[in-house]
Amino acid sequence: MSTHRRTLPLADFIGKAVLIAVTAFSVLLLVAPSLIVIAISFEPRAYISFPPSGFTLRWYQAVLENRQLMDSVFVSLRTALLVMLICLAIGVPAAFASVRGTYPGKAVVNAFLLSPQMMPGMVIGIASLFFGAYVAFRASNTMLVLSLSVFCLPFVIRITMARLAGLDARLDEASANLGAGPLETFARVTLPQLGPALLAAGAFTFIEAFDNVTVSLFTSDVRGRPLPVELYYLVQFESSPVIAAISALEIGLSFLAMLLIAKTVGLDRLGR
Numbered sequence: 001m002s003t004h005r006r007t008l009p010l011a012d013f014i015g016k017a018v019l020i021a022v023t024a025f026s027v028l029l030l031v032a033p034s035l036i037v038i039a040i041s042f043e044p045r046a047y048i049s050f051p052p053s054g055f056t057l058r059w060y061q062a063v064l065e066n067r068q069l070m071d072s073v074f075v076s077l078r079t080a081l082l083v084m085l086i087c088l089a090i091g092v093p094a095a096f097a098s099v100r101g102t103y104p105g106k107a108v109v110n111a112f113l114l115s116p117q118m119m120p121g122m123v124i125g126i127a128s129l130f131f132g133a134y135v136a137f138r139a140s141n142t143m144l145v146l147s148l149s150v151f152c153l154p155f156v157i158r159i160t161m162a163r164l165a166g167l168d169a170r171l172d173e174a175s176a177n178l179g180a181g182p183l184e185t186f187a188r189v190t191l192p193q194l195g196p197a198l199l200a201a202g203a204f205t206f207i208e209a210f211d212n213v214t215v216s217l218f219t220s221d222v223r224g225r226p227l228p229v230e231l232y233y234l235v236q237f238e239s240s241p242v243i244a245a246i247s248a249l250e251i252g253l254s255f256l257a258m259l260l261i262a263k264t265v266g267l268d269r270l271g272r
Helices: 002-040 058-065 067-100 106-118 121-134 141-165 169-177 182-211 227-237 242-264
Strands: none
Touching: 002 242, 058 067, 058 242, 067 106, 067 141, 067 182, 067 227, 106 141, 121 141, 141 182, 182 227, 182 242, 227 242
16 A cells, blocks of 8 residues: 555656646747847848848838838738738627527537638638639639638637636626516627636737738739738748748737736736
8 A cells, every 4th residue: 555655656757747848948939039030130141041140120010111011001900900800890799699699500500600620721811713714703812811711710709709608697697587688698798707808819810811821812802912922932042031021020919918918917817
């Protein structure tokens, strides 16, 4: 019995050590490439080198002075905002129907709504391209917004569903018993409770639509390419740190979005 008791703490210690090592290694794989990109963006020489030989902000200035890159930034910002609004407008009612609705084939509808999340972005991009060609609808900003909306919609649905599942439906029933209509109940009872989930869903959708390259590559207009596609073509013909600078700005945008959520909502409350 005493040997068995000594074995259990040893097994727990080994398990915790392995878990910590795997977690640290995973974090390193995720964070290290971003830190390297940020470091390269300060390289004073006109080619990519790590570690950098000095410090300069000339490449950030070059980004701001590059008209083509800035146009791509505005295209991506406009696209991401439209995709976020479309996904919220469709995803929230869809989540309500998935969680609180009762109708035949509910499981099939839920699987259909969430299926884009199971597919690679390249598959959705190619499918959108072929479908657009079939209906004589060429690649354009409209097709870009629609295809990214299809790809990002499951993010909103899943986060909203998770939050709705944790809400007490009796609060809505009490509101109805007190004479409030469905819209008033939603606006004054349900929506405030969904606030953290909607903010998180909107932020994730915006970041994904802004940074997505696999879908955008097949559906964007060549005369108004979003930033990820512009960088994809730029990296093939140029190796200056200006690429690292614009990438570092994208990393900063994503970090600020997550920081905003952490300060206003709390990361531990996402989806709860």
